Amino acid sequence: MALPVRKPTRVRPAAPVALLVLAGVGAAFFVIPLIGLMLRTPWAATWDQLRSPEVLAALRLSLLASFSATAIALVFGVPLAWTFARLTFPGRAVLRAVTVLPMVLPPVVGGVALLLAFGRRGLLGGWLATTFGIHLPFTTTGAIIAETFVAMPFLVITVEAGLRSMDTRFEDAARTLGASRWTVLWRVTLPLVRPSLAAGAVLCWARALGEFGATITFAGNFPGRTQTMPLAVYLALETNPDAAIVLSLVLLAVSLAVLIGLRDRWLGAS
Amino acid sequence: MRLGIGAFELDVDLKVEAGEVVAVLGPNGAGKTSLLRGLAGLLPLDAGRVVLDGVVLDEPAAGVFVPSERRPIAMVFQDYLLFPHLTVLENVAFGLRSRGTSRSEATATAHRWLERVGLQTEAPRKPGSLSGGQAQRVALARALATSPSLLLLDEPMAALDASTRVDLRRDLRCHLESFRGVRLLVTHDPVEALAMADRLVILEQGRLLQSGSPAEVTQHPRSRYVADLVGVNLFRGRASHDVITLAEGGSLTAAGAGEGDVFAVVHPRTVALYRTRPDGTPRNVWEGRAVDLDLQGDRVRVQLAGAPRIVAEVTPAAVRELGLDRGDTVWIGVKATEIVVYPA
Numbered sequence: 329m330a331l332p333v334r335k336p337t338r339v340r341p342a343a344p345v346a347l348l349v350l351a352g353v354g355a356a357f358f359v360i361p362l363i364g365l366m367l368r369t370p371w372a373a374t375w376d377q378l379r380s381p382e383v384l385a386a387l388r389l390s391l392l393a394s395f396s397a398t399a400i401a402l403v404f405g406v407p408l409a410w411t412f413a414r415l416t417f418p419g420r421a422v423l424r425a426v427t428v429l430p431m432v433l434p435p436v437v438g439g440v441a442l443l444l445a446f447g448r449r450g451l452l453g454g455w456l457a458t459t460f461g462i463h464l465p466f467t468t469t470g471a472i473i474a475e476t477f478v479a480m481p482f483l484v485i486t487v488e489a490g491l492r493s494m495d496t497r498f499e500d501a502a503r504t505l506g507a508s509r510w511t512v513l514w515r516v517t518l519p520l521v522r523p524s525l526a527a528g529a530v531l532c533w534a535r536a537l538g539e540f541g542a543t544i545t546f547a548g549n550f551p552g553r554t555q556t557m558p559l560a561v562y563l564a565l566e567t568n569p570d571a572a573i574v575l576s577l578v579l580l581a582v583s584l585a586v587l588i589g590l591r592d593r594w595l596g597a598s
Numbered sequence: 599m600r601l602g603i604g605a606f607e608l609d610v611d612l613k614v615e616a617g618e619v620v621a622v623l624g625p626n627g628a629g630k631t632s633l634l635r636g637l638a639g640l641l642p643l644d645a646g647r648v649v650l651d652g653v654v655l656d657e658p659a660a661g662v663f664v665p666s667e668r669r670p671i672a673m674v675f676q677d678y679l680l681f682p683h684l685t686v687l688e689n690v691a692f693g694l695r696s697r698g699t700s701r702s703e704a705t706a707t708a709h710r711w712l713e714r715v716g717l718q719t720e721a722p723r724k725p726g727s728l729s730g731g732q733a734q735r736v737a738l739a740r741a742l743a744t745s746p747s748l749l750l751l752d753e754p755m756a757a758l759d760a761s762t763r764v765d766l767r768r769d770l771r772c773h774l775e776s777f778r779g780v781r782l783l784v785t786h787d788p789v790e791a792l793a794m795a796d797r798l799v800i801l802e803q804g805r806l807l808q809s810g811s812p813a814e815v816t817q818h819p820r821s822r823y824v825a826d827l828v829g830v831n832l833f834r835g836r837a838s839h840d841v842i843t844l845a846e847g848g849s850l851t852a853a854g855a856g857e858g859d860v861f862a863v864v865h866p867r868t869v870a871l872y873r874t875r876p877d878g879t880p881r882n883v884w885e886g887r888a889v890d891l892d893l894q895g896d897r898v899r900v901q902l903a904g905a906p907r908i909v910a911e912v913t914p915a916a917v918r919e920l921g922l923d924r925g926d927t928v929w930i931g932v933k934a935t936e937i938v939v940y941p942a
Contacts, residue, residue, distance in 0.1 A: 498679055498681060500640050501673070502681075502696070503665070503666040504639075504667075504671065504741075505667075505740065506693050506696040506744060507667055511696050515692070515696075
């Protein structure tokens with residue numbers, strides 16, 4: 329006798345009512361401001377606002393700076409994360425704390441610190457200017473540096489956590505098969521922590537895109553050069569609230585598009 | 599070789615001949631995996647040396663250490679550790695690619711290996727979709743594709759279902775037989791060790807206790823661990839004029855015990871139990887208390903506390919006749935001719 333095959337059905341967990349209420353409040357906290365923004369958007373004027381050179385310049389600069397910052401963070405942050413996850417050396421805990429400090433530091437303080445390091449009379453700034461003719465403060469490069477400074481820690485700690493939770497015996501297996509340390513890193517370690525790399529990069533990029541304090545302090549607010557979207561929004565709020573709303577909406581749409589686009593392709597979410 | 603990890607210390611002197619299949623058998627935590635990692639170069643030695651085909655791979659005193667990737671040693675890991683992001687084919691080709699073989703040549707060799715283990719149809723798939731037995735064969739192909747002189751296998755059957763283990767063990771033995779280098783297998787499963795190996799090596803608490811053919815080891819156990827595996831009583835003591843004074847207390851009289859430190863083996867089947875003190879032929883008679891009774895097939899294994907403690911195997915009928923239960927006191931008798939004695 330053939331037994332009827334039943335599809336396994338998942339039993340829905342019984343949710344405590346109080347939990348659902350609190351979750352609802354939590355969700356509303358994010359949804360209501362979004363609705364507020366949508367309701368107040370002057371949709372009729374949006375298109376004109378969007379085509380204004382100031383908005384386009386700010387958007388272009390924001391994307392350039394945030395993606396550049398993410399690229400720099402990947403190049404330097406992944407090796408740093410690997411160092412923290414795999415090596416033990418004196419002062420590691422302190423160094424690690426210093427690296428993630430920008431996450432808790434008010435960004436303005438970060439901007440001041442950057443000025444003292446790379447400013448005209450800063451620790452390295454004078455040397456950079458006289459030796460290489462490089463001036464970082466109040467330039468687009470400066471904006472990128474400021475964003476990297478604030479956003480890279482997100483990448484470092486995410487990738488470090490991924491490296492720590494990874495089964496390092498895969499690396500052992502690769503080595504017994506004759507892979508050099510460099511090959512192990514490229515062909516085994518990094519592919520295995522890809523979800524962490526992607527998550528770290530997205531977090532880093534999102535933080536860079538929204539960066540305000542360190543950027544305005546270190547790079548200033550020059551339209552087309554250092555005036556990124558958040559800066560433009562803040563300034564427009566004083567002079568032209570409608571423009572501020574449209575700018576916010578653009579920022580929102582770009583963020584959502586990138587987050588959703590990356591989610592399926594890179595984060596391995598099903 | 600000697601190596602230490604924290605408080606754990608492994609101290610082993612092992613010589614393996616070319617073409618041998620050696621099984622290292624020992625309880626969990628005996629240092630089996632550390633031994634393999636030491637050989638593979640994943641764990642540097644603290645002292646001693648590792649030599650393969652006359653080449654020193656690790657000798658701290660001489661400042662020699664050949665890193666894993668440059669040793670002609672391949673390893674099959676306990677849960678196979680197939681790279682989940684690579685296809686089955688890329689997994690098998692990994693070793694060759696890492697050692698600088700061209701892509702086309704590595705792919706061709708990997709295909710040949712997959713064919714040998716009967717998995718060419720799985721080549722384009724990811725290892726996640728393989729069954730345990732298939733994963734084992736891919737791991738074996740991946741290890742052998744690099745043509746190592748020494749193949750290490752860490753508990754190769756442990757990750758498999760008990761139901762498929764017998765068939766897969768036969769498969770694995772066939773595949774291992776086609777490889778001519780030294781095969782060193784680590785396991786805590788005595789059946790696996792006996793089925794696969796030319797030579798058994800018993801490791802316990804980081805020490806090599808015994809090494810020999812499966813028959814030698816099982817007939818003349820030199821540790822309680824092996825004695826328990828084989829199911830015999832093992833005693834250690836000092837013999838003098840056919841009387842062995844045991845280290846744990848008590849003594850045994852055995853025919854031809856000789857002189858000096860000896861092991862004595864008593865098979866549980868040869869241990870007789872009596873309600874009252876027997877006055878018959880057994881030369882060894884002492885009183886003991888039944889600590890535990892355990893029905894095994896058509897026999898009852900009776901654990902007896904006394905000087906010395908011993909395990910007896912009797913029929914259920916005998917237990918009924920004796921009226922024997924846990925905590926009861928009985929007389930134990932062992933004939934002097936039933937005790938196998940060999941030098942310690």
